[in-house]
Amino acid sequence: MPLAEFALISRFFAPLATDSGALSLTDDACLIEENATCDLAVTTDALIEGVHFLNRDPANLIARKALRVNLSDLAAKGARPLGYLLALALPRQVDEAWLEAFAAGLADDQRTFAISLLGGDTTATPGPVTLAVTAMGRVPRGAMIRRSGARPGEAVFVSGTIGDAGSGLELIKDEAGEGPEAQFLVGRYRLPTPRLGLGVALRGAATAAIDVSDGLLADLGHIAEVSEVRISIDAERVPLSGALRGLRGSGLDTIVRAATAGDDYEIAFTAASERDALEAGLRAGVPVTRIGRVESGKGAVMIDAAGREIPISRPGYSHF
């Protein structure tokens, strides 16, 4: 597969997005106009054993993560989720205990997020466990937060802390998940928290938003590309958890790794008013940190304390 996902999408699939609601495939969700007061946001994400989760991961966590990464897309759009469809391809060796745990995970998260399974398809596969979740949510008419609204002069923010999930995945791979700090980081990888309350609070306050799945810099790069702006991040402002600082220190190397690792599922966004942005965080009960600014130009970059651009070899994670 010589093509990266974005090249592949723009070359082969973007020309197929002829409806305006597809947003040229440049956003986390498409938009269906429902009525005079409401739009429907719809998003789909696939998770594959061996790529997005490990064969030995507990089935209930696989189910919840599949649901949560889709809810996270809705959160970044300011949508309130209503339900989801599930296409599930299962190898023959999957047994009833696995299915029971998988369904129990879905049931737990349905209660947590007040959503329902709406439909689905179950089939056998000669390959790995493969799930595609399609999640739907509602947003007031015209209030969906897009990737395209960032303007020079605005500030850039991110919720929660960055780099925990990437570090958690490293710990799992190194079989070094012992101790409370390591367990916190592994937990952040295994079970992200979609920032749904924050997304709703950001309606009208955020000019552009994205959930951090590929990596903070890579995802802000997507906003920069679609908004046709440059985004500058101050490295020392990137919020790191106590657990990450405890295990990895808070040097520039840790910050660069944090900002280029994926799977945090925090919301990165731009806003014209810092006060509105921070108040949205307060209302949602989620810490929000100002990390940079929107400028004229192209791309997303990280700046050190001396104001120099930090060279980054790989801004984020790609499954290709």
Place this chain on the structure above:
Amino acid sequence: MPLAEFALISRFFAPLATDSGALSLTDDACLIEENATCDLAVTTDALIEGVHFLNRDPANLIARKALRVNLSDLAAKGARPLGYLLALALPRQVDEAWLEAFAAGLADDQRTFAISLLGGDTTATPGPVTLAVTAMGRVPRGAMIRRSGARPGEAVFVSGTIGDAGSGLELIKDEAGEGPEAQFLVGRYRLPTPRLGLGVALRGAATAAIDVSDGLLADLGHIAEVSEVRISIDAERVPLSGALRGLRGSGLDTIVRAATAGDDYEIAFTAASERDALEAGLRAGVPVTRIGRVESGKGAVMIDAAGREIPISRPGYSHF
């Protein structure tokens, strides 16, 4: 995998369908109430290389079939499609030529059916090519045709001809696809025609409908189960194409194989008025044949010319 799909759904997934729009997962699509005049029907179906299509099938046909089986679900609900989302998992050996043909197939069918790609997700997989399409369509408020509306005394109908696709698949497996009749049957397997016009025409006329994907008898069995009725099919009324009769004859063995083979993607439905049913077919330009009746009781059965129930060992195709 010891469980059949239906057992699996009812045991593990039906309890998760807490929203009334999920229709308890007993239908081809879920229902989202949009506004005072319109409902949204949403359906998802996965297709997997080695299960639903063959590695050597042309990529443009794989794309079109994936789209069409989902459109067929919307057709059976009386919905007019508006667009679809695509989750696509690709093995690394897939090359640009394959992708180009795949996208061209989607583009062709988007034009044919006046729909747009609305969103999607593309990822790598260590397994076979796996696609999940989520299709959305609109239907006037309350007009969606369900599986649950069949009542004793009504007649049973099917569009087009039955058994062509199953026979086409056999011909492919036997590498015996030569001659015009064989090519017709293979074409019916490779590229089904979703009966969208008929579905729209059947709004208000059909009391229950389903698209024939598992097999005529199996799919009518789904209507019988959800409607809590018995459905009786007269074997000699099952419509067979000239090509199928030419290659396989029109004996009872051919009829039984036709009624228990999958992938026809015709619409089987029940209606209180034979005249309304046939007129809907005329309006849509699709032949509609009366094949049986709805009775009190359980299950779907086929009756021979002497009125005896024909023993069927396997009413349809299951991918498990």
